Amino acid sequence: MVAVTSCPTGIAHTYMAAESLENAGRDAGVEIVVETQGSAGFTRLDPAVIAAADGVIFAHDVPVREKDRFAGKPTVDTGVKAAINRPADLITEVRGKAERGEVTGVATASGGTPVERAGDSGEGYGTKLRKWLMSGVSYMVPFVAAGGLLIALGFAIGGYEINKAPSVMDHFVWTQADSWGALLFQIGGVAFGFLVPVLAGYIAYGMADRPGLVPGFVGGAISLTINAGFLGGLAAGLIAGGVVIAIQKVRIPTALRGIMPVVVIPLISAAVVGFLMFVVIGKPIAEAQQGMTDWLNGLTGTNAVLLGALLGLMMCFDLGGPVNKVAYTFATAGIAVASPSDSAMKIMAAVMAAGMVPPLAMALATTVRGKLFNRTERENGKAAWVLGASFISEGAIPFAAADPLRVIPSSMVGGAVTGALSMAFGATLRAPHGGIFVVPLIGNPLLYLVAIAAGVGVTAALVILLKGLREPAPVTTGTGENTSVPAAGTKEPVAA
Template identity: 60%
Template sequence: MKFVAVTACPTGIAHTYMAAEALEQAAKAAGDEIHVETQGSAGSTPLSAEDIRTADAVVFAADVGVQDRERFAGKPTVEATVKQAINDAAGLLDQARTTAETEPAPDAAQAGPEPELATKVVAGAGIGSKLRQWLMTGVSYVIPFVAAGGLLIALSFALGGYQISDAPSVTEQFDPASLLSWAALANQIGSAAMEFLVPVLAGFIAFAMADRPAIAPGFVGGAIAVTVGAGFLGGLVAGLLAGAVVGALKQIRVPRAVAGVMPVMVLPLLGTLVTGVLMFVVIGKPIAAAMTGLTTWLNGLTGANAALLGALLGAMIAFDMGGPINKVAYTFAVGGLTTGSETALEIMAAVMAAGMTPPLALALAATVRRKLFSPAERESARPAWLLGASFITEGAIPFAASDPLRVIPSIVVGSAATGALSMTVGATLRAPHGGLFVLPLVGQPLLYLVAIAVGVAVSALAVIFAKQLGRTSAAEPVSPGTSAVPA
């Protein structure tokens, strides 16, 4: 059979491509043909109209909803998460085969044209899933701005020191022969990029909820959140508010003569007006007060409190290796970057260090004690080194999928240790991604590496001990009258 598939995870960095590779390998093993569109952070190459037309069935392996899903209208469809595709791609293709046999694909004439923009949320999902997908859609669009702005600001500090943020505007004073001028330029470009974070977050949360007409109300609501001091939290609320307002307005029946201007004029106008009034007059100031309290609390974290927060965030990052709990911790860290506080930079450093620990620890364990791991796990250890160094926690998934009861507790303990140590030593980081490749931009880099090394050692020893314990139990001689139960 011939299939087409779309894979998409919230960040579009690792799960997206791992799911695509798993589907391609499963199709090859079964003698089927598949074409996969990866809607990742690097963009995507859309499936051709011919591939879609001739496909027997469609597989959607996505956590944030599929862009332009109207292209597949009428096709037999199977929907799953990216983790399901990674763990059981063959099963998904079997479902697609069964669906194709019971629901034949429509004629080519029935296929519709490619739309411009479509909702980012899977239709029919529960309210909890929808809320998570709305928020993750916003975060997925924010990450490139944070990466570009944060790295440029960090680079400017590396070139010109922390006082470079006080340099005069480069439009008034810029010397091409001066390193400090280039540092100031990088700082001001990065700062400009960072100013988009909250509006982009709000705009694309609203887009996920109510499509294109909600983008303008969402962006404006996010900009107002910045104006009134409501920050990242205000952006979340503004995006949800704008999406809800526009979604409600779309339910109003209007004469056909007016329907044509609703998406481009009426909905953005009314949505922006209502969202703006509510943000300025009603909810902006209370959210700003809450944001001020959160910032004060973060800045007041020291000693044991900071270590406990680092341990909690580290454990969350490792627990589901790129899943919803991981994204909550990561989003909290990225959101803190908008406050610019020293503690927020320490939280970002702790989260990234904890996210690197699981793949590195499992790669180390599979290298030093090869006999405890299966051939497939030993093969997974090779890319896990690079994935871990790149802050791609999903590199631990192959190990956790084959032995979750031993692997997951082991990596949670190690990542918690790394997060706690990183916060304790006061390591800082402005870049939201990059792993060890942004080490020159880390404050307290040597102690930061020590924190990672300790967490890697803890997780590696824990998983080796757990696997040895299981193997020993399975190998114990069986006394007469008893039965052996494999570990």
């Protein structure tokens, strides 16, 4: 079999799904070759390998690139988490389709938009809307990371007045740290300038393919011009995609079809989107954006702590899934300007701190009470130290998939504690990613680490407590291995 995995950020879920499928394939005696379409690009599978495959698994939350290569094969098309949580079921499903000779709609994948080619044709508009938005966010995240880290490094090197420095084109001294700080800050500011246009452009691309790019980028740029910000970019992308789809439904004389994609569609769609953004909906969206900004700037005391707790709960609810992405996108939208407010930087700090809690807590729990976890989980716990320190919440997914009723609630409690404490301590963060490696760029770094440690401790303690209530005392065998007898009501033995 061959498989393709991809997730909105192209970092953790993509590769965890690939590993899960490969392991399940070995257990089932099936050779699986996986193409990971991650944020660093992808290496295409050898066409000969695809041709020889008996079936295909698509595990993705964003459109699979060049999906036509797999046309005519028995195919299972699902979300990336399904490949992580139940890879054996997917393999069985593909086997069944291959035995019955079923070929899915992939054979006609050359038509439709990227989102329509990304999943089942019968998907509801809610599912399609999520994929459209995730398409935009997946392309935006690298700009957020690059721009945010460059700006944060600029402040670290040049101080917090570096945003008032003149252009480095007019003044740059090779031997002065301030000049280098200003250079990094200004490069980061340019990278941030692409965020909203890229978001809008690729939302429109997800809806209408390449014809959506021009009106999407134009609408996103107008959103920046009228100070409609992130909300304006979302609206511009959806409008641009809708306008292009509407134009494409109009019956055009054969003689004009050749100029439609390069002249007519870009001209009409950009004009319509520009008119709507400038004249009709731009001002209300800009006012809503300003209202949200003012609300964030006014957050103090109990309100700020409660917001931190809520964001912490969201970050730990589905460990990189849609709810996690909503909280993360909310935070990054606040700092995606050259001069974000203090409240926006506090929110970003709380979100990153809470996102680090689940994997670090699982790593700590497997270290402190290893007998409550099987050998595979203990190995995953070693990797979770690094993943958690790097702000990759997905490092806790293997534990949540194996025992969701204990791991997820425990993670949410610890995430809420960390988010609330981070806000209470007034920790700030300019960078949208980096984990422990950007602590020098954080305001109040020592208290920030205390907030993370508190949440990790709470989650680890709860997981150990809940698992301990289920587990009997281990019985030592003559081989020196500890085994556990399943407690009443449990279905699976837990190896120590």
